[in-house]
Amino acid sequence: MLRGKYFRNSLALILVISSIPGLIVGGVIYGIAGGWLEQALLQLHKSQIVQRASNVDDQFAYMETSLAHWAFDPKFNSNLYETLFYRDFEIARDITKTLNVMQGSTPLAKNVELYLSGPQSTRFHPEYDAVTDKAVEAMYQDIFTHDNMAFWMQLAADPTDLQKQSLALVHKIPGVDTHPFGAVIVRINEDKAANLLTTLTPYNVGETFVMQSDGNMLLTSSKNSDSASFNEVLKQEVVSRGGREGSFLFDYNKNMYTVSYGTLQRIGTEWMYVSASPISAITEPVDFVSKLILSASAAALLLALILSWYASRKIYSPVRRLVALLNGHQTITNSAAEHHDEFTLIEKQWVHLSRESNLLQSKLEEQLEHVREGFLLQLIQGFLYSYSEEDLRERMRGYGWEVDGKQFIVMHVQLTGLANLEGRFTQGDEGLITFAAANMVEELSSSRLSQADVINFHDLSLGLLIMLPSEEEYKEALYELSSDIVNGINKILKLQVSIIISKPATAIDQIPSFYEEAKQASGYRNFVSENQIMDLESIDTAKETNEQRYPFALEREIVQAIRTGQQPEAEALITSFLDALLERGAKEMEVQQSMLQLLFSIFHAIRQLGMDPNQLFGTANMYEQFTSLREPDKMLGWFSHKIIRPFVRELEARSDVQLKKVVETAKIYLQQRYMQEISLDTCADYTGMNAVALSKAFKQVTGINFIDYLTELRMDKAKELLRDTEHKINDIAVQVGYQHSYFNRIFKKHTGFTPSQYRDMHRI
Template sequence: MLFLPKYLLRLLCFTMILGALPVIVIGSVSYTIASRDIEQKVRESNLQILHQTQMRVEQVLRSLQLSSIQYVNSPLVLRAMKQPLNSSEFQEIRDLTSGFNNLQVVTSIDQAYLVNLEQDWVVSMRSFGKLGDFSIKDRIGTYLTYTNSLFWVTQNKSSSKESVPVSAGMGEALTEQAPTLISSDNVVSMVFKIPMVPTNVKPKGFLVIDIADAELSSFLSRNPNSGDLYVLDKDQRYFLNDTNYANKYDVLNKDIQEKVQTTGEPQGFFSAEVEGKPVAVSYRQSPLNGWLYVSVVSLGQITAQSQKIAVVTGVATLIMLLVTGLVAIYGSRRMYSPISRLLQFTKGLDSPLPPAGRRQDEFIYIEERLSTLFSSEKTMREQMKGQHVHLQEFFMTKLLTGKISEEDFRYQGELYDFPTGWSHLGVLMLQIDTLEGTRYEEQDRDLLLFAVNNMVGELLPSEIRFTPVMLDDAQVTVLASELNDEVQLKEWMHTQADWIRERIVTYLNLPVSIGISRTYSRIGDTPRAYQESKEALQGRVSLGSRIILHYEDIQPRGQMEAALYTQLRMIEDQLASAIKQGDEEKTDIYFTQYLGLLADKKLHFSEYPVIMVQLLSRVYQLVQEQGGDVAEVLGEKASMAYLLKLSTLDEMTGWFRKRLFLPVIRFWKEQEESQYMNIARRMIRLIEERYDRDLSLEACAEELNFHPVYLSRVFKKEAGVNFTEYLAEYRMEKAKTWLQTTDLKISEIAEKLNYTNPTAFIRTFRKITGTTPGKYREQQR
């Protein structure tokens, strides 16, 4: 920072402060709001979890309570409570036991007892006998002290006594304490007095249902995010197997009890400390049995998400600060760039340097340097004159390619001494037709274009033309005229082009053609005119070489006729057949017919490349049919790119004969000699020659002197399909061609393909192509 320029340092500091301050403020506010919201959401979530846990447990208890009431009030139980029972009354005992089993539908119970105090018998889920015979005698005696007709008793091996919560059915407060019982460990007992009337009168009996703590504990939420969740009975004792929290939360439980009694609210949330660690406590008291559901979550868990947000917010803030810093550096440098460019520009000028060790203000430094710049203006003008010609050519190149605007032209045109006072312009493009038959080689083309460019500059006065230039493989000149009549302008430009062509033929003996654009009056239309002159030269394909072409004379006449396309395809087939047979004479005859057909139709030059590329592709296909590589067989000069560079029809025809037909004929002859015994290809050739006759595998075997089974196996291996399928597919390809290119009836096509009736032909065609011949013809037309 100490070595930054003064002005840049000021810009950087200002943008950093302007960008960093909002980022820091927004990040801090966002973290504070997010942390507060998360803490509130965690509180609400914990209370919701407690509520859901309470509802799950109480739903089971209430369902069991209702089922038990129905059982107690059933005629079976009421009748049994009025009469003695002994072990011989098996059916009666089994019916009572079945009632216990029905209670299992609600939840799994550990044990159930029906006790008749007057008749002194006990029926349990697993046994029957006298009350004195069972270990529950003392337990039943303790239940006589309860005043409610329905109550819940918690029993835990860590507890010294049971507690009696509020009655589920009566809502009466319990004041007495339950004495110690001898019972199974870790159970919750639901006790019904029979009859179910709250009174101090000794009841006739009891229904006792024991539910294992583990069964009720399964309904408690075990979400690790909700912390420690446990249940306390009416007397603040742990049960439901949560005795591992004993002594840990004793003080906390007292605080909860005080808050419940003080506020009168059955639920709440507060913060406390357990073992020196801050925790968040949520609690809910059950109205059913007075049990207290408690969730204790470490504040570290609650703030964990806040810490993640803090990390994310911090990282985001740092990234934004980094981006702000980068933007500040980039923006400062961008704003400083004009001054920097001026500073760098003036450093090369002769002027006193600032004293060492002192940072000079940029503007003062630039001012000193600019004084030197103005003093050296004359010297710079002298240097520019030496490069004047190159600058003119560079400027013209940009003008022709559309890289300069009219405003720039008006400003710079005067510097380059271009013609003034003109009313119309036109573009002449000159290209060498061919170097074959001349004394020049292909490598001389660029040198010849340079010589032609110099000749044009000397032949045409500077008042009527801009600086001639070379672009790609052409020489381009922009002519300027004061004429306004279009006919006169066209004749004048033709005269100039003819004069140039004659001089080049005379001095260089070069065959050249010239394309002339339409005239225009706006300098901004020069790129369009340049393209028009190029398109005009493409007319040589159909009109020949050594000509002068105007853009207006080569406009397209429409799409190629469908009939011409069909005729060309038929001649292509004949030409390909002659090449396969190695008949050079027939090949030349068919190719002459092909060119003659093109000449008779007087095609537009733009259609020739398409047709020639199509023919080229067909020749490539012949090479590939014999398994040859096009590049290896024909060489680099037989490529599609080379064809597209040819500008005249004579060049194209000579190129096809020399570069394509003769090498392919030689290649086919070599392949025939080396692969004469290739059975599969000989069979394919038979199919191609005799597809319109009755041809079978047996006929091929007789022709080739091989067994039909052997021929079938060889053909399937080489062609990938069996002989019959290949013959059918080949015939269908012929059928598709005729459907596309001729008006033959379907019955006529079937007959030409040797089908006995049109129905068999249609069925085969639809099987292979997926459609009928009629629909296929409609789709292709």
Template sequence: MRQQNLESGFKGIMYWRSIALAVLLTCLPISAITAVYLYVGNQHMINQYQQRNEEALVDTARQVDEQFTQLVHYALNMVVKPHFKPSLSDMDFVSNIEETNELFNTLNLVENADPLVDQVYLYIKKQNKIMEPDLGLRTLDQAQDALNFNKLMEGDSDMFWVHDLERPFNKERSSHALVMRLPFNGHTPYGAIVIYIDPSKLHVIRNSENLSFLLDDQGHIIGESGMSRNMPKAMSAILEQLKLPQNAQHTNHLRMKVPVDQDVLLVNTVQFEKMQQNWTYVSGTPQSNIIAPTKPYTHIILICFAFALAASLGASWFASKSMYRPIRKMLNIVGGDQSKQNSRYNELDYIEHEWKQYRFSHDTLQNQWKRSLPSIREAYINQFLSGQASHLTEPEYVVKLQEMELDITHKHFSAMVLQQHTHGEDRAPLTENDQHLLTYAALNVIQELAEDISAYMHPINFFDGSFGVILIVPDSHTADEQMHRMKLLCDQIIRALRDTLRMSATIVLGGPSSTWTDVPHILEQAKRALHYRSFDAGSQLLEADTVLSQKNDWIDYPLELEQDFIHALNLGLQRDALRSLSRFVTSLQAGGGSEWHVHHGLMRLITSVHRSMLQAGLNPYQVYNFSNLQEQMSLLRDPKACVDWFQREIIGPYLEQLTKNFSSSMKSLVENVLEQIEQNGMQDLSLDVMAMEAGVSASQLSKAFKQMTGTNYIDYLTTFRMNRCKELLLTTDLRIHEIAEAAGYQPPYFNRMFKKLEGITPGQYRQQGIGK
């Protein structure tokens, strides 16, 4: 599931972060360079334009200043002429037509002398009349007009500027005028010359591409360009900006950017002093008009930027894939999780989490491995000893055991099999628990003693009262010296077990060998040699090679003692059976038999008992547990234990079953028949006659006889007679036909019967007996 998640193409936060970082690193510089280039280029152009515009503005302001200066100078020259004498206040202009005409001519001359002059009015306060070449002599009929002109006589200045003086009889035209009171520099003015200017004649109006206008110190617009009249919102915005405190502090030059609609006005202002007032010349240009010539180049730059951005995005994608590849590889290693498919899935956090989990699992497993290593090593060596890893070679075993922290290079290997004598003639059998405790204690003793020779010990418990030990010692000694050291170690073990645990033991030593693959064979040889220990309760030390190399001839089997035992057992004679059994075991041991010989003889005796039971009509499988019998018999270590065990496990159950199946009267009849056969067996004895004399049927007596003796009457009688005939053949000089007639047989039949039973003729049997 986790691997499928990784292969599904799902990407986490880190993937998108890597893409974002790659895009940022590649696209941001291009975007920044392009934006900076465009912005800086435009700003440079704008700054250059504003600088040039400011220079032009200063020049234009100078020209405007010169216009007004020229106008003032001309007006001053005019007012000092004798035509404008104080007597005009009481003059009758109608009666003095010549003087009146001269005044008109002078005014007309002033109007035409300067293009800036639009109209020139002569105001006579006392008469409330004005004179103008086009209008003539007029009386100010309008009270407001009379009041406005009368206010001109107030104040201390003889020459000043007004912006709201409406023209009488021509109110729609400009109200900006230059006022010069008469007489000039007089104490009591009688009138004034009012020069109305034409704003369209100012130099402000000449540049139609710019928004430009002229302001007095009160913020009144004296003149403006055509664009200014077409952009009232721009005019309002500029005037609001000029009224701001930070802008009002600039007294000479000022640069401003005024947003208007979707454009920006680049505004320059210049102040100059005229007639004791600070006038401001304002000029503004839309920024779009300035950068309009660069638009084709801007389009080219943007197209190049688009191509560069597309290439950068492709490079970013490739770079992000390359940057993400190690993270993806790490995710594939640690594995994914279906639950991580969400927008907050962070690969690095997940890898960190998985790594911590891995480290925790690794440390846990490492600790478990270290704790389990002895058991694993022991299990592996046990598999090797059992032949389950026999396909490996010596170098492969070396590598495997080195992985389990066991170095077997330059080592000698020995096998030791130890059999504890858990019970003897004066000791009761131990329980299984006690047996395990004794084995554990004996292994501890061996381990402590093995440390003295720097040996590694591997124990193998056979769970039959014996265990094996594989000793791995450095090869600093020769094989003979190593064998001598092993014998000394075994002697120490025997003494330690005797002194500490008060137990005797048989130790079989196998090896040493310098090849690890020989160890199973060495151990098996030691286990085989253990069966050839002397059958007594004493401690013994055997060398496997020596024991197995000796010829172990089979000892004479006490067949007659076996028959005596079976006969007594069939008759229910327990004491006679025990005596025969004791003599049987003693005979096996006295003949030089080892433990294996004694056990084998006892197994043969048990087989004879079973055969006798079957012949007697009893089922041995209902009486004995064969698997337990063999296992228990393998633990017998001395004659008394054998007799006791045989009495408890074999004789007792057999006699108990025999007692259940036979009555005492029938048993007496069979014993009487056996006694008759013993005394008169060579004569003609009829089972029918004996049954009639006993008062029972022949079939009942025959069945009881077979159950107690294990054979039928005819076979038993034949065997008895043949045994007597063999005694006569060996102990007398009677001829064969005489012996046959003594047994009640015809000589030819006797010869055939004897050869059938013994495998040889009577004559050959006699010759063999004489030869022995």
């Protein structure tokens, strides 16, 4: 009993000591750190206001930048001044679509409209409407009194109610014209703006508003009357203090508020934001947490004392009973004296029982069916290569197989068509499906063959090891069994089946290599969702592979569509790419190799655009992911969701995406018309940019100027014609857009050889 009393005392002491730090920490936090933490929270609150104000500023800056980009859109050019929209309804419809896209891409926009001042004042809201009301026309004409091309102003929220004003962002058009005749107007959605301003009150209480430097209120987070009076008093206090930013404590109706204000630089004006939060909302959690820690520590101490007393009475009782049980119900005192203590006795008896248990377990496992399955799995995967033929036969005899005088045939069963079941199975059900198929194959094979064992790989594939007498003809029976398997799986699981029958093996150690050959041969199946039975003894896979032409033209179109961010076109072209392979009778292995080559080309194009695929797609091995796909629909879905869509999202997120699209459009234009007379001005007209802007953009994106790119393009085509055709040099000069004399001079300057010398050199 002395040892039991010592155990209880030690346990109680440990529990008491473990509770003391909690009490000390709670007291320190509550008594000492409360004031310091309160000040730290106030400072943190001020920092949060500044950071969130920066986020608000970014939202409005994004709207200004987006509107500036749209204002330079070629749709809003000088031709709109003379357009008769009631006749040119296609132009009107195009403008309406553009305005809807602009509104959808601007989160804070209530609506986006276009006003055109001309012989007939017109507005798109977003639908076409002629302005006949003089008061409405005067409201819009007031826009042109501003000197800036883009600015913020108060504008009637609805032309039918000119008294109600709302905040609007205006950009005159055309953006490059010094005499604009129209304007794109984005009206702010006050509810969304209020929600945005609410982020400046981190604790969901308080008020936030935005005003001009002269005190004119622009936006507020709340519209009720109490908030309006509070905002008015607070606004006067901020104006009286002056300065561009600051913070102070403000007492209003016996409540203390912490107030922070600062400036937001907007085009054409300067705004000031003011955020006020009750100080109690900031400091209240400190008091609550401190009291909670102190209370919890005290409760934990009390609970520890109670539990230590209770545990000391109960914890020793199981030890006493266990020692008595292991020692044949002798007294604990005698056992402890013989073995020094109870735990030495428990350890000795446990080792003895474990040894006997392991011996019995080994004998039992030899009789279990899953041991046979494990042996087959190791055998067929080649893990038993170190065993001799006689050792393998001896082990299989021990497991109950008859292996003497037998020939061994393995069948590889591959299930396909999972993506076409339309919800019958989902991703992740492969193990369940394979288990069901394995049961079906086992039942069918046992009804036809005396020795046939199924190996379940849990990945929509199965192995079947068949043992037949050495001289027995087996092909007819195996074909009938294969047909039964195909029909059964088609009918019940609605999946297609590919079965590959290996050559017969006379030795057990040949089984792994023969199965691997059958598994590899599955790559030569037709890459369509259909049932297929292949006998490796009657076909030669090497003769089955026909050279397939790789669709390079489609690859170039796919890469071009991806480079320009055309997601639907890229997805459609990849579908055409796969269809082209399948129409030519490509096998599964050939399809995978071609699609992997396409994936490599796409990654190369992504790197040329200055992006890192590892950052874009993460550290996942995309090639390894793709090689696990075995069905066309899954391949197309993988390309769409894993490659194209993430890249297009990243491309559109970049600030220079529009610029690159214009340059890519110009490059396509040059590649299609290099044989004609082309100038920078004609290309600029085609892309909708002015010549100076296009030249600068071309240099920035490609690294070379416009004329050098066109010259290189023509020279590359001329070299190709000189190498691969017998056309006259005069004709080649015309085909690449040059006069004969000038062509000779510029070709020699570019390559160092005359066209004739270049042709002769490459012929040699």
